[in-house]
Amino acid sequence: MLERLRIFDTTLRDGEQAPGCTMTPSEKLSVARKLAQLGVDIIEAGFPAASPGDWQAVHAIAAEVGAGADAPVIAGLARCNAFDLDQAASAIAPAAHRRLHTFIATSDLHIHEKLRSTRGAVLARITEMVGHARQLCDDVEFSPEDATRSDRDFLFEALHAAINAGATTLNIPDTVGYATPEEYFELIAAVTRDVVGTRKVVVSTHCHDDLGLAVANTLAGVKAGARQVECTVNGLGERAGNAALEEVVMALSVRPQQYFVHSNIVTREIGAASRLVARCTGVRVPPNKAVVGANAFAHESGIHQDGVLKNRRTYEILNAEHLGLEGARLILGKHSGRNAFRRHLAALGHELDEAEFEAVFNRFKEVADRKKVLTDREIEAIIEGETSRASAYYALDLVQVSCGTHAIATATVRLHGPDGRPLVAAAEGDGPVDAVCHAINDCVGEVADLVEFNVDAAAEGINAVGGVTVRLREKVASQSIAGDDAERRRVSTGFAVHTDIIVAAAEAYVSAVNGLVRARRNDAVEVPA
Numbered sequence: 065m066l067e068r069l070r071i072f073d074t075t076l077r078d079g080e081q082a083p084g085c086t087m088t089p090s091e092k093l094s095v096a097r098k099l100a101q102l103g104v105d106i107i108e109a110g111f112p113a114a115s116p117g118d119w120q121a122v123h124a125i126a127a128e129v130g131a132g133a134d135a136p137v138i139a140g141l142a143r144c145n146a147f148d149l150d151q152a153a154s155a156i157a158p159a160a161h162r163r164l165h166t167f168i169a170t171s172d173l174h175i176h177e178k179l180r181s182t183r184g185a186v187l188a189r190i191t192e193m194v195g196h197a198r199q200l201c202d203d204v205e206f207s208p209e210d211a212t213r214s215d216r217d218f219l220f221e222a223l224h225a226a227i228n229a230g231a232t233t234l235n236i237p238d239t240v241g242y243a244t245p246e247e248y249f250e251l252i253a254a255v256t257r258d259v260v261g262t263r264k265v266v267v268s269t270h271c272h273d274d275l276g277l278a279v280a281n282t283l284a285g286v287k288a289g290a291r292q293v294e295c296t297v298n299g300l301g302e303r304a305g306n307a308a309l310e311e312v313v314m315a316l317s318v319r320p321q322q323y324f325v326h327s328n329i330v331t332r333e334i335g336a337a338s339r340l341v342a343r344c345t346g347v348r349v350p351p352n353k354a355v356v357g358a359n360a361f362a363h364e365s366g367i368h369q370d371g372v373l374k375n376r377r378t379y380e381i382l383n384a385e386h387l388g389l390e391g392a393r394l395i396l397g398k399h400s401g402r403n404a405f406r407r408h409l410a411a412l413g414h415e416l417d418e419a420e421f422e423a424v425f426n427r428f429k430e431v432a433d434r435k436k437v438l439t440d441r442e443i444e445a446i447i448e449g450e451t452s453r454a455s456a457y458y459a460l461d462l463v464q465v466s467c468g469t470h471a472i473a474t475a476t477v478r479l480h481g482p483d484g485r486p487l488v489a490a491a492e493g494d495g496p497v498d499a500v501c502h503a504i505n506d507c508v509g510e511v512a513d514l515v516e517f518n519v520d521a522a523a524e525g526i527n528a529v530g531g532v533t534v535r536l537r538e539k540v541a542s543q544s545i546a547g548d549d550a551e552r553r554r555v556s557t558g559f560a561v562h563t564d565i566i567v568a569a570a571e572a573y574v575s576a577v578n579g580l581v582r583a584r585r586n587d588a589v590e591v592p593a
């Protein structure tokens with residue numbers, strides 16, 4: 065008999081906290097929709113007190129994705145203080161099922177060096193604030209941050225205080241990815257066995273990947289009795305990331321006799337969820353990534369190819385089709401019609417409105433004219449470019465460059481500004497792309513640092529389409545509404561695809577600038593007290 069394991073997805077909170085993974089509110093909403101289709105039990109939608117934009121995004125997800133009796137639980141993160149908890153409670157209010165997730169550090173290192181506090185004060189805060197959370201919400205999760213480096217007796221005192229104050233889930237974070245699977249197994253077993261009252265609550269894992277052990281530790285925790293796992297799509301998260309949802313879920317599904325649990329995840333949605341998160345964050349999936357990497361089902365050596373052709377199971381323990389990684393094997397090119405194209409987009413998991421579909425279809429035809437046949441990756445790159453263009457403040461109208469071995473690279477750029485006015489600038493640079501970026505900066509007056517520039521052939525071959533990813537970080541820190549001194553400089557990712565790499569670079573840069581402008585306007589919204 066397999067017991068039920070709850071999947072708590074924190075892609076939109078811990079995942080989004082990773083450097084450069086910031087998503088716009090509409091990107092967060094589309095990721096949340098996909099997480100609901102994927103069948104996750106709890107969506108941690110964000111950290112509402114961090115900024116008005118975060119509050120808005122959590123509220124929008126709670127109102128849309130959290131609506132209805134079958135909707136997933138929508139969780140909001142809060143530090144152990146009344147301001148954070150009140151912000152989180154108001155942000156998740158529209159959801160049918162709500163959870164407040166509150167945390168405070170319990171290791172001496174964090175208590176003394178970070179909080180400048182004492183064990184006694186931390187215990188008092190847990191009692192008071194978990195109690196406050198329970199006044200606001202029936203479902204309260206408590207996390208002792210840095211649990212795996214905390215003194216065992218004090219950790220258990222803290223967990224006991226949280227249960228007494230009304231916590232319904234106890235999460236045991238390996239905040240810095242320090243534990244080994246044996247240690248984490250032992251800790252979860254001890255929590256479920258020795259903390260008075262744990263039988264009334266769900267014990268949860270939360271593992272980071274600093275030593276590459278996040279998934280192994282999570283599975284060890286499940287073996288020891290945890291009945292909730294916290295994870296992220298593609299393993300995104302602070303520093304080296306969190307336990308990857310797709311890896312944990314597939315390990316449980318392929319080896320049920322090891323873990324004796326089952327989840328509600330719809331595995332066919334894993335491929336689409338992985339691609340969507342990669343597109344929205346601009347963080348691509350490495351080819352050798354387990355389960356969802358491009359090479360996960362590729363066989364190059366003759367012996368392997370021979371084996372797979374005779375019986376797939378000789379070298380594959382997962383089925384690409386069951387993970388939604390195959391896509392419809394349809395060749396799409398310049399002769400493809402509207403209906404075939406629309407059906408193909410639906411098979412890839414894209415729901416576009418009419419205006420977006422028209423823009424994507426027109427661009428597809430334009431590229432297909434030069435390239436004959438387009439791959440799914442190229443088509444998805446076009447969708448990304450066109451759908452973000454729809455909500456753009458600046459639109460690229462013209463780009464022209466002059467460069468070469470004996471020439472100073474110069475670029476002329478013309479954009480349409482927010483009021484439709486043309487903005488024209490010319491600039492020199494170290495190369496044609498640098499010159500284009502300078503010219504765009506002159507047009508928009510944006511003050512941002514370029515933190516990543518990546519060119520990628522969106523398919524193999526001499527006529528491949530170039531995909532360019534640009535990541536910008538604003539120069540001036542934005543204000544946190546929690547009033548803390550944490551510096552939050554927004555990062556925005558732009559992606560574009562074109563047969564001309566310079567045009568792709570210009571479009572990606574403009575798209576990243578649009579992302580920054582959009583994020584600033586969203587953060588300027590009012591948040592209820």
Ligand code: KIV
Pocket residue numbers: 078167207208209210235237238239240270272
């Ligand atoms: O890693 C961590 O400790 C966290 C907590 C907020 C749960 O993300």
Ligand code: ZN
Pocket residue numbers: 078237239270272302
């Ligand atoms: Zn974490």
